[in-house]
Each structure stands twice: as C-alpha cells, then as structure tokens.
Amino acid sequence: MYKVDHYIEGKLVAASDNRNAPIYNPATGEIQGEVGLASTADVDAAVNAASKAFESWSETGLMKRVAILFKFRELLEANREELCRHIVAEHGKVWDDAMGELTRGFEIVENACGIPEMLKGEYSQQVGSGIDCYNTRQALGVVCSITPFNFPAMVPLWTIPLAIACGNTFILKPSERDPSCANILARLFTEAGLPDGVFNVVHGDKVAVDHLLQHKGIEAISFVGSTAVAEYIYHTGTAHNKRVQALGGAKNHAIIMPDADLDQAVDAMIGAAFGSAGERCMALSVAVAVGDDIADRLVQKITEQASRIKVGCGFDHNNEMGPLITKEHNARVKRLITEGEKQGAKVVLDGRKFNAPSGFEDGYFCGPTILDHVTKDMSVYSEEIFGPVLVVVRAQSYNEAVKLVQDHEYGNGTCIFTRDGDIARDFTRKIKIGMVGVNVPLPVPLAFHSFGGWKRSIFGDHHMYGPEGVRFWTKLKTVTMRWPTSIMAGANLSFPSSD
Secondary structure, eight states, rough: OOOOEEETTTEEEOOOOEEEEEETTTTEEEEEEEEEEEOOHHHHHHHHHHHHHHHHHHSSOHHHHHHHHHHHHHHHHHHHHHHHHHHHHHTTOOOOHHHHHHHHHHHHHHTTHHHHHHOOOOOEEETTTTTTEEEEEESEEEEEEEOOOSOOTTHHHHHHHHHHHHTTTEEEEOOTTSSHHHHHHHHHHHHHOTTSSSSSEEOSSHHHHHHHHTTOOEEEEESSSSHHHHHHHHHHHHTTTTTEEEEEEOOEEEEEEETTTTTHHHHHHHHHHHGGGOOSOOOOEEEEESSSSHHHHHHHHHHHHHHTBBBBBBTTTTTOOOOSSSHHHHHHHHHHHHHHHHTTEEEEEEEEGGOOOTTTSSSOOOEEEESSOOOOSHHHHHHHOOEEEEEEEEEHOOOOOHHHHHHHHHHHHHHOOOOOOHHHHHHHHHHSSSSSEESOOOOOOOOSOBOOOTTTEEESSOOSSSSHHHTTTEEEEEEEEOOOOOOOSOEEEEEEEEO
16 A cells, blocks of 8 residues: 655645545556545645745746756656556556557657747837837746546646746646656656746645636646536636636547548557547547448458457556556446447447456456447447447448538547548548548647647637647737837827837
C-alpha cells in the first residue's frame, strides 16, 4: 500500500481533512494504494502558492523558462520507465500503449520549448504621424487543468508545458483513479529548476473541482472528460468569469468505401478501435460500411484479427490490451453490449465471455467486441461506450454514410478509407467534425497543430495545445505609442485617427 499526497509549493502535503480514496489495480481488482482528497482549504493553499509565484515567474526571461523546459524534457526521458510502471499499474494499459502515451506527451514539451517564437508579436511603424503600434501576448495568471483517467501523463502534458512557458502558474487536478503520474511530473519539474509554486498538484473529487471552478484566484480552466461533465465545467467556470476549454465525449465514425484497401483499413481499425481497451476520446467506435458486400468482408476480416488480440495484465509485454479502469465501468460496457443485442444488433465477437488468466480473475476485463447490423436508434450507437466495442453500421451510399456522421451529436474525430481523391476532398471539406483522417484512423494532430472537436465534443472557443493552446493560455495586449517631439503642439479633442 502506498499513499499519494498533494504537491504544493515544491513539497508533498497531506490532505487536511483526512479524506481518502482507494487506488485500484484494474488487472486484479485489488486496492494497491490511496490518494488524499483535497478540501477547499487545500485548494486555497495551492492557489495561494501559485499566486505568490506568478509575479516573479511571469517576469522570468523566456530563455530561462525554455532552459527549465529542456531540462524537464531530459528528466522525463530518464524517468520514462517509472512513469510507465504507474500508468500500467493504475490505469491498466499494456506497456507499449503506455510508452506511446508518454511519447506523445513528450512531444508537447518539445514544442513548448519553442515558446519564444510562438509569443512573438506584430509591430507596425507610423500608423499615424509619429505613432507606432504593436501587440504582444501575456500570461493570464493562475490557471488550472482538470484531467481524465485515460491518459494520466499525456493529457496533463497537453496543457502544463505551454501554460507555464507562457508565464502562467499552474494547478493540476488529475483523476483520483490514477494519480501517481501527476506527482512524478511535479517532482521532475522541481528537479528541473522550476521555482516552487509555479506548478502544483491537488488530488480530489467534486469538492476540489467545484472550488476550483468558483475560486476568484483562478483565471482559466482546461478540462478533458465526458460531455456531461464538460458542459458542467464550461457553464460553471464561465459563470464565474473564467476562460474555459472543456473537451467532452465522442463517437468517432470510419466510413469504408467500396474502393478502399480493405486489408489496410482493417489493420488500421484494429488498433484504433481496441487500443487502450477503447478508453480513448479518439477511439474509432463506429465502422460505416458503404454497401453490403464491403460490410460482409469487413466484418469477416476484422473479426478474425480482433479475436486474436491478446488480453491481460499490462506488465506482460506479450499482451496487446488490458482491463478497463473500474469494476463499475466494466459492468456498464457489458450492459451496453447486452442492450445492443436485445435491440437487434448481431454480436459477432463477444468480449463479455472473456476468461481472465489465473491470478487476474477479479480484474476488470472485457474482450474485443464487434456488433454488426447496428442502427442509429440503438444505445450502442448513440452513446459513447468507452470500451473495446466496435459497432458496424451498413449504409447504401456515400451520402447516407456522411449523413450519419453529420447527424450525430458528437464531433470529435472521423475518417474515411478510400482511393478516390474526389470523395476524400469532398469529405474533408464538408464534414462537420473537428479532426478528420483520410486512410488515417486516429487523426490526432501532432504538437505543432491543435487538438479538438466540434459540436458537443467541445465547449469553448479554443482547442488544445499548438497555436490554439498558446492563444488559450495568454491574452492579447495592443500598445499604441507616440513620443513627444518639438513638432507637436496643442491639444486635439477629436476622435483619434491615422492623420
């Protein structure tokens, strides 16, 4: 058993009112540790520490900030295996998947090291007689990120590096289900030379979240999670005059055209649908096959491959898929599969029947599952399952397939498999989705672009990281200046102009 405490002003701090939550091992169902849950006083302490650190940190030179980020990136690489072990133990991911999560998170740190270029403003001389004008982006102040269980390292790294590189001070509220990575990041920031109070971690539940949303000392909040919570975060935060980006749920469709390279599509969809046990907001959970012939061949090929996926504990490097995060979530996923079956879907591959290996019988396992002949009125189609479940919908035309994507309430990601450039161009131009792939099943942008969906997959005006991230974590200031000269004479009460 181990204990995870808060990390405030450069040191570990125990929860003030002794409220704790268990940390489970999803592969075994056993309690392996506990995490202290923040009171409002604990949140106040973190905000006070960040507020105290902001004035000096925001005045720190850009190259000094970059030097710390470079050192932090080196330390991340040196401690990669420690981070990976905690992801596997607390989230349940298999080892390779956890390593992949870290790689994508580290890329954001590398991109943030280029912050001097990204914060460069614009300058115009002689906009009026003797008048110059320029703009710059400046830090907001104390900011916060509330992150989900499914990427305990990557999603925090989507926000922290850019926010502090821009000159903000930071409070992270990670998921209480897998909290250890957050504290490792905090420790490594301290080792990299980040001043105390610039980065703080508070662990907690709704008590902490609500106090962060209402706290007058916090300027901006970033969130990733379910749509219901994202909407709550957005409306509560903005009601308290905060800038908010809140990324919610998804139901990502892949359209498979009759001319698609089916073997390539199946290989791509296996990882996109079942990687990380489907616990990804970019998981490819709906395959829309255009025509019964392509649908029949798709279901046959993907079922053959999915049935060979090795499921088990993530510390066994031979396994390709691990358990789900909690016992309750495992039960929900299996309930939705049963609902789909009762509503008329054909269960082609049934993960409910997965038998865990010896020693892991109480783990939260569900095997890969494929449901065919799914229709849009079924709960397995309308709801985000967030598990290793691929539903196959049959469409008779390209336009019918596109209408399914357009009509769904979520708009996070989508892709199309085709050899037809005209179809691909039409799809990418017209589809109302935030991230689009052509023969790419997980169109997650790299660090120098930005991540985010449309429709009810996001609340707020800014996407994550990249150029949009810099805009979210800063505010624009425009300066217009004139220096007194001997040629100026007399006051002018008319409205300013460029004369």
